Amino acid sequence: MAKSDFTSVNRKAEIISAAIEVFAEVGYYRATTAQVAQRANISQPYVFKFFSTKELLLLGALEASWSRVIESFRQVIEKTSPELLEATLIQEYENIQAMHHNEILLQMQAQTIQEEAIRQSMMNGFKEVREMVLAAFQEAGVDKAEERTMLFLARGLLCNVAVALNMPELMKG
Amino acid sequence: MAKSDFTSVNRKAEIISAAIEVFAEVGYYRATTAQVAQRANISQPYVFKFFSTKELLLLGALEASWSRVIESFRQVIEKTSPELLEATLIQEYENIQAMHHNEILLQMQAQTIQEEAIRQSMMNGFKEVREMVLAAFQEAGVDKAEERTMLFLARGLLCNVAVALNMPELMKG
DNA sequence: TGACTTTGTTATTGATCAATCACTATCTTT
DNA sequence: AAAGATAGTGATTGATCAATAACAAAGTCA
Numbered sequence: 495m496a497k498s499d500f501t502s503v504n505r506k507a508e509i510i511s512a513a514i515e516v517f518a519e520v521g522y523y524r525a526t527t528a529q530v531a532q533r534a535n536i537s538q539p540y541v542f543k544f545f546s547t548k549e550l551l552l553l554g555a556l557e558a559s560w561s562r563v564i565e566s567f568r569q570v571i572e573k574t575s576p577e578l579l580e581a582t583l584i585q586e587y588e589n590i591q592a593m594h595h596n597e598i599l600l601q602m603q604a605q606t607i608q609e610e611a612i613r614q615s616m617m618n619g620f621k622e623v624r625e626m627v628l629a630a631f632q633e634a635g636v637d638k639a640e641e642r643t644m645l646f647l648a649r650g651l652l653c654n655v656a657v658a659l660n661m662p663e664l665m666k667g
Numbered sequence: 668m669a670k671s672d673f674t675s676v677n678r679k680a681e682i683i684s685a686a687i688e689v690f691a692e693v694g695y696y697r698a699t700t701a702q703v704a705q706r707a708n709i710s711q712p713y714v715f716k717f718f719s720t721k722e723l724l725l726l727g728a729l730e731a732s733w734s735r736v737i738e739s740f741r742q743v744i745e746k747t748s749p750e751l752l753e754a755t756l757i758q759e760y761e762n763i764q765a766m767h768h769n770e771i772l773l774q775m776q777a778q779t780i781q782e783e784a785i786r787q788s789m790m791n792g793f794k795e796v797r798e799m800v801l802a803a804f805q806e807a808g809v810d811k812a813e814e815r816t817m818l819f820l821a822r823g824l825l826c827n828v829a830v831a832l833n834m835p836e837l838m839k840g
Numbered sequence: 841t842g843a844c845t846t847t848g849t850t851a852t853t854g855a856t857c858a859a860t861c862a863c864t865a866t867c868t869t870t
Numbered sequence: 871a872a873a874g875a876t877a878g879t880g881a882t883t884g885a886t887c888a889a890t891a892a893c894a895a896a897g898t899c900a
Contacts, residue, residue, distance in 0.1 A: 501847085521781060523696030526887060537849055542889065603779045605828055606772060608694060617832050624837065641840030648821035655778055655824060659790050664797060667814030674877085699857060710879050715859065846897075853890080860883080867876070 506544050506554070509534045513555045518596035522552055522603055553611055556604055559597035560619035566590060567626055576634035580642065583627065587650055591657055602654050623647070679717050679727070682707045686728045691769035695725055695776055726784055729777055732770035733792035739763060740799055749807035753815065756800065760823055764830055775827055796820070 512533035516525045527548055531538040545551035566586050574582045591598055604616050627646055631639035649665075656664040685706035689698045700721055704711040718724035739759050747755045764771055777789050800819055804812035822838075829837040 505847095519781070521696065521779065523694065527889085528887075538887095539850085539889075539891095540848060543848085546889090548888065599779060605831055606694065606776045608692070613832065617834060620828070620832065620834060620837060638840065644825065644838060644840035645818065645821070647837060648818070648825035651824040651828060652817065652821035655793070658778055659786065659793065661790060661793060664793060664820060665817060667811065667817035678877090700859085701857075711858090712860080712880085713878060716878085719859090721858065841900105843900090844898080847895085849892105849894075851890105851892085853888105855888090856886085858883100858885090861881085862879105863881100864879075865877085868874085870871100870873090 502544075505536075509536070509541060509544055509551070510554050510558050513551050514559065514596050514600055517552065517555060517603070518599040522600075522607070527551075549609060549611065552604070552607075553615055555600060556612070556615045556619070559594070559601055560615070560622070562594060562597060563587075563590060563619075564622055564626065567623065571626065571630040576636075579630060579634045580636065580646070583630075583646065584649070588653070591653060595657060598654055599658060602658060620647075675717075678709075682709070682714060682717055682724070683727050683731050686724050687732065687769050687773055690725065690728060690776070691772040695773075695780070700724075722782060722784065725777070725780075726788055728773060729785070729788045729792070732767070732774055733788070733795070735767060735770060736760075736763060736792075737795055737799065740796065744799065744803040749809075752803060752807045753809065753819065756803075756819065757822070761826070764826060768830060771827055772831060775831060793820075 509530065513525075513530045516529045516533055519525075520529070527541050528538040530551070531541050534541075541551065545554060566589075567583060570582050570586045571579070601616070601619070604612055607613070607616075624643060624647060628639060628643040631642050636642050652664055656662055682703065686698075686703045689702045689706055692698075693702070700714050701711040703724070704714050707714075714724065718727060739762075740756060743755050743759045744752070774789070774792070777785055780786070780789075797816060797820060801812060801816040804815055809815050825837060829835055
């Protein structure tokens with residue numbers, strides 16, 4: 495059981511990775527489960543052994559992408575001095591953008607998806623990130639912490655758009 | 668010709684209005700041309716007499732939504748005193764958000780659509796808004812005008828997300 | 841070895857939808 | 871009034887795709 499479980503978890507993770515790529519590249523609704531399967535080197539129906547609907551697959555992919563951001567931020571907050579905190583968080587987000595920009599593209603798409611489960615996942619993600627950053631800023635003695643948190647999130651979103659549309663000039667300043 | 672032209676333009680505008688609503692409500696890819704037609708009180712094939720593909724209809728809808736923002740901003744800039752400029756622009760955008768939030772939801776969706784024509788339309792929209800706001804800030808003697816423009820756009824995007832996900836707390840500060 | 845479970849596939853289906861075709865009806869103009 | 875243009879519809883089609891069903895092979899373990 496230990497072994498088969500391990501394999502199964504791997505498969506699931508592989509499928510999620512494939513899904514993130516394909517969803518980001520062609521868009522969730524235009525992406526087919528066959529494309530995801532091909533990217534993961536398995537047959538199309540086999541995807542459904544792990545995710546019983548396409549939406550659950552999206553949910554898994556979203557969860558993975560939020561975990562990346564949240565875990566990264568948690569580590570930065572944990573071991574960065576107060577003075578460097580904001581700058582380091584910004585740097586970390588830029589790094590995620592560069593290394594895993596498919597995950598960010600996926601989140602952007604999901605911002606406008608109406609299915610309740612997806613909305614919930616997005617709301618949780620934003621809520622957790624905001625609360626984490628706000629608490630860290632307050633802890634670090636940043637003044638106007640709420641405003642700084644708001645601006646941090648705002649710049650993050652603009653950065654997303656700048657990357658998605660390949661318009662770096664949007665970030666000038 | 669004058670009369671028939673007028674009718675035709677009306678129809679086109681009606682279809683675009685219907686499309687904005689339907690696309691915003693269910694998402695561009697899930698929305699069907701039949702739904703748009705129903706909303707516009709015409710038959711599904713008749714849509715194609717005005718827009719020969721679904722993508723061209725989206726393009727028309729996007730153009731309309733960017734025009735609204737750009738025209739509104741142009742008017743604010745034209746007749747607002749320098750000291751009130753930034754605050755009035757923010758207020759104007761919040762007003763558009765409230766009155767035409769379907770158009771904003773549509774723009775958000777289009778931020779991640781990969782079709783080249785759509786990307787171009789979005790790039791043009793952002794470029795025009797940015798240049799207009801930047802020029803106005805400079806004209807008004809706002810200092811660090813580039814940074815202020817960037818933050819203006821950034822807050823606008825955060826506002827979009829806050830509305831789309833119904834998370835007003837994101838804008839605190 | 842032989843029952844049972846896990847891992848995986850091929851083939852198929854039932855819906856869905858953009859887009860086309862073949863019409864009809866209503867103006868407009870002479 | 872009749873010819874032609876304009877506005878509009880019903881029926882259909884050709885693709886596409888998520889999801890299921892039915893099956894096969896490889897591993898596990900008594």
